[in-house]
Amino acid sequence: MESVYTIAEVAERTGLSQDTIRYYEKIKVLPPPGRSGNGQRAYSKPELDRVHFVAILKRTHMPLRSIQDYIQASSAADYDQCYSVLEEHQRLIEDQLAELTTALELMKYKLNNFQELKDGKFLDK
Known part of the structure; x- marks a missing residue:
């Protein structure tokens, strides 16, 4: 028998709040899951994996509209569109990473200079 997860379990495993998961379902970023006999949300393993991937995409600051485009393309087996969105x-992530790397190098340089000033070493830089 396939594992079934409650919304609380999905929230715990993905790091998203239950309210966020419900919101994503409401705005159709996520398709609605199945329901248990008592009407509660019942997530299959593939649905859990989908929510987890959405959480990862959101943590990379992907806009919800792009996530929605990806999920719709994935559901329709439109692999060209999935590839394009990702x-x-x-x-964008690579561009941000390059900017952050440059900023980090400058930060390290400045910190080194201030450490040398604190240690009484005056630089002519």
Whole structure:
């Protein structure tokens, strides 16, 4: 028998709040899950995996509209569109990573300078 997860379990495993999961279902970022005999949300393992992937995409600051486009394309088996959405977001992440790397290097340089000033070493930089 396939494992079934409650919304509380999905929230715990994905790091999303139950309210966020419900909201994503409401705005159709996530398709609605199945229901248990008592009417509560019942998530299958593939549905749990989908929510987890959405949580990862959101943590990379992918806009909800792009996540929605990806999920719709995935559900329709439109793999070209899935690839396109993820490829575009990968480019954005790589650009952000390059900017952050530059900022980090500058931060390290400044911290080193201030440490030397604190230690009484005066630099001509």
